[in-house]
Amino acid sequence: MLDGRAIDVRGVSLTYAGPPPVHALDGVDIEVARGEFVALLGPSGCGKSTLLRILADLVRPTSGEARADGVAYMPQRDLLLPWRRVLGNAVFAAELAGVPPDEAKRRARALLPRFGLEGFEQAWPAQLSGGMRQRLALLRTFLAPRETLLLDEPFGALDAITRRQMQRWLQDVLALEPRTVLLVTHDVEEALNLADTVYVMSPRPGRIVARIPVAIGRPRDAATVTSPGFIALKARLLAALDGDAAHDALSSS
Amino acid sequence: MPAVRHALRDYAPAAALLLALLVVWEAAVRVLDVAPYLVPAPSRIARAFMEVRGTLPDHLRTTAAEAALGLAFSAALGAGCAALLAWTTPLRRAVYPLLVISQNVPLVVIAPLLVVWFGFGMLPKVLVVTLMGFFPIVVATTDGLLRADGDLVELARSYGASRWQVLREVLIPSAVPAFFAGLQISAAYAVLGAVIAEWVGASSGLGLFITRSQTAFRVDRVFVAVAVIAALSIASFAAVHLAARLAMPWQHVAHGGAQEEVRG
Ligand SMILES: Nc1ncnc2c1ncn2[C@@H]1O[C@H](COP(=O)(O)OP(=O)(O)OP(=O)(O)O)[C@@H](O)[C@H]1O
Numbered sequence: 338m339l340d341g342r343a344i345d346v347r348g349v350s351l352t353y354a355g356p357p358p359v360h361a362l363d364g365v366d367i368e369v370a371r372g373e374f375v376a377l378l379g380p381s382g383c384g385k386s387t388l389l390r391i392l393a394d395l396v397r398p399t400s401g402e403a404r405a406d407g408v409a410y411m412p413q414r415d416l417l418l419p420w421r422r423v424l425g426n427a428v429f430a431a432e433l434a435g436v437p438p439d440e441a442k443r444r445a446r447a448l449l450p451r452f453g454l455e456g457f458e459q460a461w462p463a464q465l466s467g468g469m470r471q472r473l474a475l476l477r478t479f480l481a482p483r484e485t486l487l488l489d490e491p492f493g494a495l496d497a498i499t500r501r502q503m504q505r506w507l508q509d510v511l512a513l514e515p516r517t518v519l520l521v522t523h524d525v526e527e528a529l530n531l532a533d534t535v536y537v538m539s540p541r542p543g544r545i546v547a548r549i550p551v552a553i554g555r556p557r558d559a560a561t562v563t564s565p566g567f568i569a570l571k572a573r574l575l576a577a578l579d580g581d582a583a584h585d586a587l588s589s590s
Numbered sequence: 591m592p593a594v595r596h597a598l599r600d601y602a603p604a605a606a607l608l609l610a611l612l613v614v615w616e617a618a619v620r621v622l623d624v625a626p627y628l629v630p631a632p633s634r635i636a637r638a639f640m641e642v643r644g645t646l647p648d649h650l651r652t653t654a655a656e657a658a659l660g661l662a663f664s665a666a667l668g669a670g671c672a673a674l675l676a677w678t679t680p681l682r683r684a685v686y687p688l689l690v691i692s693q694n695v696p697l698v699v700i701a702p703l704l705v706v707w708f709g710f711g712m713l714p715k716v717l718v719v720t721l722m723g724f725f726p727i728v729v730a731t732t733d734g735l736l737r738a739d740g741d742l743v744e745l746a747r748s749y750g751a752s753r754w755q756v757l758r759e760v761l762i763p764s765a766v767p768a769f770f771a772g773l774q775i776s777a778a779y780a781v782l783g784a785v786i787a788e789w790v791g792a793s794s795g796l797g798l799f800i801t802r803s804q805t806a807f808r809v810d811r812v813f814v815a816v817a818v819i820a821a822l823s824i825a826s827f828a829a830v831h832l833a834a835r836l837a838m839p840w841q842h843v844a845h846g847g848a849q850e851e852v853r854g
């Protein structure tokens with residue numbers, strides 16, 4: 338049905354009924370291949386979260402078609418359950434998705450060290466630092482038995498240093514636990530550090546103004562950020578964000 | 591031990607004030623030579639306490655049992671009704687106003703009727719306490735259920751949670767703090783409710799003890815009962831407080847501060 342694609346969005350528009358009515362998305366087209374890491378870059382309020390909520394089947398588009406096979410959704414806020422300990426939070430999504438509790442717990446325990454939460458399985462979310470909370474929310478998403486991850490600004494609330502650490506860490510985790518990822522961000526460097534392909538959105542109503550492949554090898558480390566290729570791509574993304582590059586839309590492939 | 595130091599810091603001022611008031615009371619009664627059947631001095635109340643300490647425990651047990659049972663019923667009933675009211679909006683619209691009106695029927699009117707219907711035993715008292723305690727619990731819990739974080743509900747639904755799973759995993763735990771806030775209020779009034787019900791007609795209980803003491807013009811004994819009722823109210827309040835702590839361990843942890851550590 339999806340012809341090898343994990344996500345297929347065609348001409349999706351959405352207007353929130355309001356009042357006042359908000360035209361959030363306007364004819365968005367996005368394709369994500371299986372195993373691909375796609376970043377969705379756009380200014381605040383352009384409808385990025387709305388698009389993910391459509392893909393997670395939480396809202397219906399006003400027009401157009403959005404198809405995705407099993408997605409695990411990580412919302413913009415970490416949304417940990419204060420009344421569940423770390424381990425309980427980790428298995429929350431898996432449990433709801435029908436994984437037997439014992440198996441979910443076993444898999445969670447196995448992944449705790451990789452997510453930097455070893456020794457904290459009995460802690461409450463309130464006892465975790467911001468970065469740990471975010472990793473726990475990611476662990477919850479990873480443990481859901483779903484092929485595709487929808488990550489809504491997973492590191493948006495973190496300081497710059499922690500964010501860079503987390504980006505490198507996410508690359509390592511994905512190398513070991515491969516998934517298809519659609520990541521929302523409004524950080525140009527984050528998009529370039531992580532993605533195979535970057536889609537750039539316009540301000541509201543959100544449209545796709547550019548689709549830019551990131552042909553930079555992995556792993557991408559501190560040296561990558563200052564390489565000429567990286568800087569050239571960054572300039573293109575910034576130009577697209579600033580609206581100077583409507584001609585760039587869907588240009589290269 | 592830090593717990594002891596905290597308890598001292600929290601309760602010492604109230605205890606000191608109480609002690610000071612008792613001293614002033616004693617002095618005033620002695621200096622102004624007030625008749626004991628009007629206002630007895632604390633020392634006289636203490637003597638009265640020693641006189642009745644044989645018979646008082648039975649009355650105390652009756653009242654405490656009525657209050658505890660009534661509180662338990664109102665908690666179960668209040669939580670159940672709150673779930674129903676939060677579940678169906680039409681039901682809430684229909685029932686909520688009636689609930690508010692029911693709260694305005696004075697207890698002194700209800701209690702005699704209940705005694706006429708159900709006799710002098712414990713049942714009418716338990717019912718009065720239940721009726722009194724029900725309202726704060728149902729209001730607080732309904733509110734707690736309705737205020738649950740919509741994003742959490744959405745997250746659960748995105749992973750295929752059924753309506754029942756959303757209720758059990760998200761709505762009910764979200765409402766637990768509100769439920770206990772309501773229960774705390776009900777607990778503070780439960781003993782009072784039982785005593786008022788006993789007043790109307792009882793074969794045992796602190797309310798009966800008060801009526802008997804009044805008829806005998808033993809104001810000092812009335813004050814003994816008042817002190818016991820106050821102690822009982824504080825005890826039930828403290829019991830609910832403890833239950834809340836045990837039920838919500840996550841609310842009593844130090845926030846933040848865990849060591850940041852990223853593994854590659
Ligand atoms: N449930 C809703 N009802 C009505 N309007 C909404 C709703 N959710 C979002 N909007 C509006 O739709 C627009 C897009 O919101 P959305 O959350 O998708 O933006 P975003 O790109 O994720 O922004 P940010 O980067 O700040 O998270 C905003 O103007 C917002 O006010």
Ligand SMILES: [Mg+2]
Pocket residue numbers: 385386387413489
């Ligand atoms: Mg958003």
